[in-house]
Amino acid sequence: MKLSRSAGEKMRWPVFLFVMLSCVLFSEPLVTQMSPQFVYESLESKEALPGVLPVPSGEKGNGISFRVSPFFYSGNFEGKTKTGWFVLSDPPWENFYLYENTPPLFSVILEGNVGDLSFYTEIPFNNNYNYFYKESLNNIPPLWKEIASPDSNFPYTAYGVYDGDSFYAVIGRSKIRWGSSEFPVAISDVSPYFNHFTFSTKGKIQYTFHLVSINPVLTEDEWEKQSTFVPVNADPLSPYTEKVKTLAAHRLDFHIRENLRLGVGELTMIGGKYPDLFAVSPFSIWHNNYNEGYTNSMASFDFSWVPKKGFEVHGEFVLDDLVGTTEDESKPTAYAFNVGVRRALSTGSLKGVLGVEYALATKFVYNTFLPYLKFNNRIVYLTNLPSSRTIVDYPVGFAFGPDAKLLNVSFDLFKENVSLETDFFYLVKGPNTLYTEYPTAEEGETKTIFGASLRGKIGHVSFSLLFSGSEFLAGLGIEFGF
Numbered sequence: 001m002k003l004s005r006s007a008g009e010k011m012r013w014p015v016f017l018f019v020m021l022s023c024v025l026f027s028e029p030l031v032t033q034m035s036p037q038f039v040y041e042s043l044e045s046k047e048a049l050p051g052v053l054p055v056p057s058g059e060k061g062n063g064i065s066f067r068v069s070p071f072f073y074s075g076n077f078e079g080k081t082k083t084g085w086f087v088l089s090d091p092p093w094e095n096f097y098l099y100e101n102t103p104p105l106f107s108v109i110l111e112g113n114v115g116d117l118s119f120y121t122e123i124p125f126n127n128n129y130n131y132f133y134k135e136s137l138n139n140i141p142p143l144w145k146e147i148a149s150p151d152s153n154f155p156y157t158a159y160g161v162y163d164g165d166s167f168y169a170v171i172g173r174s175k176i177r178w179g180s181s182e183f184p185v186a187i188s189d190v191s192p193y194f195n196h197f198t199f200s201t202k203g204k205i206q207y208t209f210h211l212v213s214i215n216p217v218l219t220e221d222e223w224e225k226q227s228t229f230v231p232v233n234a235d236p237l238s239p240y241t242e243k244v245k246t247l248a249a250h251r252l253d254f255h256i257r258e259n260l261r262l263g264v265g266e267l268t269m270i271g272g273k274y275p276d277l278f279a280v281s282p283f284s285i286w287h288n289n290y291n292e293g294y295t296n297s298m299a300s301f302d303f304s305w306v307p308k309k310g311f312e313v314h315g316e317f318v319l320d321d322l323v324g325t326t327e328d329e330s331k332p333t334a335y336a337f338n339v340g341v342r343r344a345l346s347t348g349s350l351k352g353v354l355g356v357e358y359a360l361a362t363k364f365v366y367n368t369f370l371p372y373l374k375f376n377n378r379i380v381y382l383t384n385l386p387s388s389r390t391i392v393d394y395p396v397g398f399a400f401g402p403d404a405k406l407l408n409v410s411f412d413l414f415k416e417n418v419s420l421e422t423d424f425f426y427l428v429k430g431p432n433t434l435y436t437e438y439p440t441a442e443e444g445e446t447k448t449i450f451g452a453s454l455r456g457k458i459g460h461v462s463f464s465l466l467f468s469g470s471e472f473l474a475g476l477g478i479e480f481g482f
Helices: 036-044 129-134 220-228
Strands: 063-068 071-075 085-088 106-114 117-125 157-163 167-174 194-201 205-214 245-257 260-271 295-308 311-321 334-347 350-361 376-384 387-395 404-415 418-429 447-458 461-468 471-478
Touching: 036 311, 036 334, 036 350, 036 404, 129 376, 129 387, 205 376
Parallel strands: 085 387
Antiparallel strands: 063 106, 071 471, 106 117, 117 157, 157 167, 167 194, 194 205, 205 245, 245 260, 260 295, 295 311, 311 334, 334 350, 350 404, 376 387, 404 418, 418 447, 447 461, 461 471
């Protein structure tokens, strides 16, 4: 399967590296990413792309399997991370999401099913986050230095799924994404995982509900802000200081015709307070509750349209805040959107997808006054070499966070046992981030980058190349499954 194209950027802003994870495809009960094969088949069938993942794959298995995937990098890339006890590290896009998109050295895969119920778990053996960036760009854990050095944060994928005739439900840990774009702006799949419960109906009108638990760990500075600051228009009981952070999201997808899907949704980040039905009722319009001080809501709209066989148009828009004519600007207007087209191609057994997409996120989107209400998915990496608890924040929405523009041209080719994926990109990244003091407009440098990446596989061998300014990085790996 193809990795999400939501890759990242380094502090000097070379961008994108997508590593081909596998040469052997292992089926699983859920589809969590849009591979070129998935997109091609939908376009050739003149079917609109789905508005939400994961969806059931229809695959069911029983037993245990293994995957071995050594992978090595070479080049002048210097990874950025910080070590220490509960230290906030550099944003993952500054490292191209390289660690997240590198396969583990070894995986044990457990799966089974009973009727409409299935379970799936991957137990990886991998290099740890900090050692990967500080010492050795490969997935080999340094057992010769410390027997407890491998990544101990697994599993990254572990879930149960009920796949019925009229609805499906998932509970556990997997990726989630909204929209049909390459670079989603509402919920993207750049995070290694979300801990979630998902319920979704089947039919021409599809209703989907997610409840996601996010790690509530805060740094000392963040806790000081969370426990003392009272936002504008907050209710009299602010601040809220329960150590809990929850993302609730629901949406309706209208499959108007087989080739046209329209989606409308809402996301609410709840923090400092345990969620209740007032905040997360599956059928309420959460924004109208105005739970100032412990919620932050966004609206989303997206579509996928295949006007003719092999050609697709898609777009997505999220609105965080809109300043009306009678409102002050203490919470400025904030939004993000993308728009793109795809074309399916084929000659003989060789098939491909050509795509062009533009995405934009304004300065203040995803951000707000309180740490618990920012749209980030926080993961704490526990590592023993070096001894640390590293906090890494993954964007819930656009892969590059706020204050960013991106134009990407992609060309994917594939046939049996062979694939080639190429991207040409233009990124403009401003100084505002989720760590910017809201609602301050930073005056730092705006970075502009042109670049290209190529990745692919031939049989059991996978490879990747990145060119961006003076930066170059090459990766080579091999995979076997049994």
